[in-house]
Amino acid sequence: MAYFMGIDIGSGTSKGVVTRDGEVLAYHLLPSGANYRAAAEKLRAELLAKAKLSSQDIAYTVATGQGSASVPYSDGQVTDIRCCARGISKIFPSARTVIDVQAQSSQVIRLGERGQVVNFVVSEKCAAGSGRFLEVIANVLQVELEDIGPLSLKSKRPVAFTTGCAVFGESEAISRVAEGNAKEDILAGVHQALADKISTLVERVGLEKDCTISGGGALDIGLVRSIEEKLSLKLLVPPQPQLVTALGAAIMAEEMAA
Amino acid sequence: MVMSEMETGLDRARAIYQDRTRRARELKAEGKQVIGYFDIYPVLEMLTALDLVPYRILGDMNEPITKADACLPTVVCPFIRSVMDLGLKGRYDFLDGVVMAHGCEVAEKTAHIWRTYLNPAYAHFIDTPHTTHTAALEQHKELLKDFKKTLEAFAGKELTLEKLRQAIEVHNEQRLLVRELYDLRKPDPPLISGTETLQVLVALASLPVTEGNELLRQVIRQAHERRDGPRIQPARLLLWGSIIDNTAIIDLIESLGANVVMDDTSLGSRAYFPLVEQTGDPLDGLANRYLVALKSPRTFRETVLTKTKRKDYLADLENRFSYLKDYAQEWKVNGVILEVLRYCDIHGYEVPGLKDYLDHIDLPSIYLEHDYSQAALAQLRTRVQAFLEVIG
Numbered sequence: 001m002a003y004f005m006g007i008d009i010g011s012g013t014s015k016g017v018v019t020r021d022g023e024v025l026a027y028h029l030l031p032s033g034a035n036y037r038a039a040a041e042k043l044r045a046e047l048l049a050k051a052k053l054s055s056q057d058i059a060y061t062v063a064t065g066q067g068s069a070s071v072p073y074s075d076g077q078v079t080d081i082r083c084c085a086r087g088i089s090k091i092f093p094s095a096r097t098v099i100d101v102q103a104q105s106s107q108v109i110r111l112g113e114r115g116q117v118v119n120f121v122v123s124e125k126c127a128a129g130s131g132r133f134l135e136v137i138a139n140v141l142q143v144e145l146e147d148i149g150p151l152s153l154k155s156k157r158p159v160a161f162t163t164g165c166a167v168f169g170e171s172e173a174i175s176r177v178a179e180g181n182a183k184e185d186i187l188a189g190v191h192q193a194l195a196d197k198i199s200t201l202v203e204r205v206g207l208e209k210d211c212t213i214s215g216g217g218a219l220d221i222g223l224v225r226s227i228e229e230k231l232s233l234k235l236l237v238p239p240q241p242q243l244v245t246a247l248g249a250a251i252m253a254e255e256m257a258a
Numbered sequence: 259m260v261m262s263e264m265e266t267g268l269d270r271a272r273a274i275y276q277d278r279t280r281r282a283r284e285l286k287a288e289g290k291q292v293i294g295y296f297d298i299y300p301v302l303e304m305l306t307a308l309d310l311v312p313y314r315i316l317g318d319m320n321e322p323i324t325k326a327d328a329c330l331p332t333v334v335c336p337f338i339r340s341v342m343d344l345g346l347k348g349r350y351d352f353l354d355g356v357v358m359a360h361g362c363e364v365a366e367k368t369a370h371i372w373r374t375y376l377n378p379a380y381a382h383f384i385d386t387p388h389t390t391h392t393a394a395l396e397q398h399k400e401l402l403k404d405f406k407k408t409l410e411a412f413a414g415k416e417l418t419l420e421k422l423r424q425a426i427e428v429h430n431e432q433r434l435l436v437r438e439l440y441d442l443r444k445p446d447p448p449l450i451s452g453t454e455t456l457q458v459l460v461a462l463a464s465l466p467v468t469e470g471n472e473l474l475r476q477v478i479r480q481a482h483e484r485r486d487g488p489r490i491q492p493a494r495l496l497l498w499g500s501i502i503d504n505t506a507i508i509d510l511i512e513s514l515g516a517n518v519v520m521d522d523t524s525l526g527s528r529a530y531f532p533l534v535e536q537t538g539d540p541l542d543g544l545a546n547r548y549l550v551a552l553k554s555p556r557t558f559r560e561t562v563l564t565k566t567k568r569k570d571y572l573a574d575l576e577n578r579f580s581y582l583k584d585y586a587q588e589w590k591v592n593g594v595i596l597e598v599l600r601y602c603d604i605h606g607y608e609v610p611g612l613k614d615y616l617d618h619i620d621l622p623s624i625y626l627e628h629d630y631s632q633a634a635l636a637q638l639r640t641r642v643q644a645f646l647e648v649i650g
Contacts, residue, residue: 081644117648122641 002059003051004257006249007043007074008083009036009067012103012131013216015246016043018051018058022090022251026051027243036067044073060257062249066104078252080245081109081120087248088212089115091238096208099198099227099235100245101217103131108201110208121205123197131217133169137190140173141183148187152222155188169193187222195226202231212236214244267476268454274461275505281465282313283352290466291354291413296341296369298529298552299359299386301402301544306467307425308413314463315350316503316525317341319632329371334364335602336630337501342368345376355380355412357405360388362556362604380412389558390550399545406541422540428467429534435474436462436530442481443519444589449481451488452497452508452518459525460503488517492650494590496520498582498612499597500605506632511595514643515650520589522582523597528554553581555608575615582612583619593649594623595642599630622649 001020008015009032018026028046032039040063048055055073063074064083071077080100088098089111098109110119123130138148159176161169169190176186194217202211211233217223218241228235238244265273274281282292292311295302305312317340326343344350355378358369366383373381384401387394410417439458442449450458458477462470481487493516501524502508508518522528532551537543549557561574585591594616598605609625616623624645628634 079640079644079647081640082647117644119648120644 002254002257003053003057004250004253005044005047005058005061006083006246006251006253007040007061007063007068007071008065008080008246008249009040009043009063009070010065010103010216011067013242014039014043014065014067015243016047017243017246017250018047018053019247019250019254022254024247024250027240027246029242032067036070037072040067040071040073060253062253062256064245064249075253076256078249078256081107081122082117083248083252084214084245085109085111085115085117085248086251087244087246088214088238090247090251091244092210092212092236094210095212095236097202097205097211099202099211099213101131101198101213101215101223103135103216105130106198106201106215106217108198108205110205119205121201123201131215133194134190134217134220134223136170137173137187140170140177141186143183143187146219149219149221149223151184152187152191153184153225155182155184157185158188158192159185161189161193188226191220191222191226192230194223195230198227199230207231209233210236212238214238214241216242218242267473267480268457270473271454271458271461271477274464275457278316278460278464279349279352281469282311285311285466286352292352293380294350294353294356296356296358296365297361298524298554299361299548300357300384301405301548302467303422303425303429303534303540303544304402304406304409304417305357306429307417307421308409308415310354310409310413311466313353314525315341315345315356316460316463316501317630318344318349319504319506319630321347322631329375330364330368333601335362335500335599337503337599337602338364338368340630342371345372350376353378355382357382357384359384359386361386361554362602380408382408387549388556390560395545395549398549399541402541402545419540423536425467426534426536426540426543428471432462432467432471432474433530433533435471435478436527438478439474440520440527440589442478443517446494446590447488447490448494448517448519449487450477452495452512452521453505455518455521456502456505456508456525463525488512491515491517493517493593493646494519496522496582496585496589496591496594497526497597498522498594500599500602501525502597504632506635507597507628507638510635510639511642514639515646516593516642518595520585520591522585524554527585528552555604571614572618575611575618579612579615582615583621586619586621591621593645594621595645596623596625598625598627600627 004019006017013029014032015029026047061074063071063077064080068077084100088095096111100107105123107122112118138145159181213235218237290311292313293305294313294315296315302312317337323339323343325346326339330339330342360366369383387397406417495516495518497518534547535543561569626638
């Protein structure tokens with residue numbers, strides 16, 4: 001029996017998936033921290049324990065993500081763009097556009113009929129369209145990350161953010177707090193600013209339905225709703241959006257081993 | 259014989275690339291005068307005709323910009339900020355003078371700032387027009403007459419028509435040799451890599467024209483004879499962009515399974531491909547070559563009107579970019595990298611139209627923006643990798 005491993009070392013979170021015959025056997029997530037190599041080692045140990053396997057049972061491992069070069073036990077590296085595409089196609093075969101909102105950047109990928117990447121665009125060196133922007137603002141507002149989404153949905157009058165920059169966004173959020181705006185209105189404003197930025201990326205790559213969202217940003221229901229509103233469509237959201245790329249890496253591992 | 263003359267061909271090109279000022283300093287010690295220049299608009303034939311050594315002023319991606327922020331805004335082209343920074347740090351103190359041109363707005367301002375801060379013995383600014391209309395061409399010729407006058411005064415001798423014609427000839431010879439160098443990139447695998455080509459180009463920008471021509475002959479001969487050239491790769495890429503004077507970007511691309519086989523950048527084909535026509539008055543040929551024949555986004559070209567006198571977007575794109583289609587066919591290119599330096603407006607404005615054109619001719623492309631520092635290149639890796647996966 002052959003088992004495969006997909007390891008996605010992101011700048012915020014490291015994710016891993018073990019598959020057998022294309023089906024997920026075990027998965028695990030942990031913070032990447034400052035040492036990607038240590039995170040990769042720990043991730044493998046956790047995955048093997050959950051799957052009740054030893055490292056010899058794994059036929060092939062594909063590493064992806066920002067820290068992919070720091071995975072000492074990988075057999076191959078594939079870009080997160082390709083892995084994300086492969087992972088989302090497995091979950092939603094009808095997907096033609098993926099919005100992947102990661103901690104440090106966002107990317108929009110256009111898929112062909114066989115789930116292959118036909119075009120993609122990545123946000124430039126700027127955290128404004130990424131999850132990091134949300135973290136910065138949540139910190140200012142002293143709101144837990146998982147509460148951002150539900151809280152923002154209560155907003156009646158979203159605050160308009162005039163800047164798209166995460167650094168200036170922080171000072172702007174502080175100004176809005178000082179003006180006495182409610183947290184939910186500020187958060188809804190941040191979501192709209194992010195949705196604006198992301199929809200520009202979608203425009204650049206060309207929208208084709210079905211459109212899906214992945215990455216940690218997809219856990220934020222407020223952000224998902226804002227993007228849906230902006231693009232006038234319903235996004236397909238996978239049950240565990242953070243694992244999509246690691247799943248894709250495991251699928252690539254199966255293909256590359258063949 | 260001085261040390262730098264002992265190496266030949268690609269070794270010599272690499273050595274000069276790694277230590278650009280070496281030959282210029284040797285020439286200085288021999289009593290020659292070295293004139294620095296910015297961009298591709300200063301008319302180098304005039305320098306050569308007066309036995310002045312042209313030396314292109316480039317930046318340094320490995321040197322953090324620390325001094326230039328005192329005299330240039332931080333939100334302008336990082337290449338020019340780097341150049342100014344090196345100037346302020348004394349890296350160009352061996353130059354006897356500078357000639358700069360109105361390549362773009364930032365270059366124009368920097369030319370004046372350079373003169374103010376560094377006070378070179380000779381400084382001339384050519385206010386190169388930005389259109390190719392007849393009046394602009396006439397104006398350009400007048401500007402070249404002014405340039406000739408100040409150079410003659412600096413050199414203390416007359417620039418004769420005969421000398422100018424000879425200089426045109428030797429510079430045209432270099433342009434034809436660069437075309438031969440680029441022909442080496444047409445086979446699959448290419449006989450010379452993108453990185454090696456850039457090393458040769460940087461060396462050419464650091465040597466007197468006749469020495470550059472000798473180097474080119476050596477490199478071309480060597481590339482034909484050697485057996486350890488580049489290998490076949492799935493991707494053959496064309497690199498379009500502003501300026502690439504450091505091999506790091508090309509190294510990065512070529513290390514990921516591609517050969518960079520053609521370019522359209524201001525240190526590459528753009529600077530060399532057009533020849534100067536030998537005209538009755540040599541200034542006519544020079545004025546035309548440096549304003550009309552040089553194709554750079556900094557020069558506006560009138561939109562072509564269709565028979566119905568209405569503007570046609572595709573006809574306009576064809577008029578502006580069809581030479582890239584020719585390059586792609588001749589060099590068998592299957593992907594284009596659009597490289598833009600952050601804050602470079604003139605190249606940035608060009609990208610949407612160029613991208614539309616490349617889509618129209620079914621040539622995949624990717625846009626890469628960077629801020630001219632080695633540290634920022636790592637994040638481009640994933641994008642290039644993913645692009646190669648898409649076209650592969």
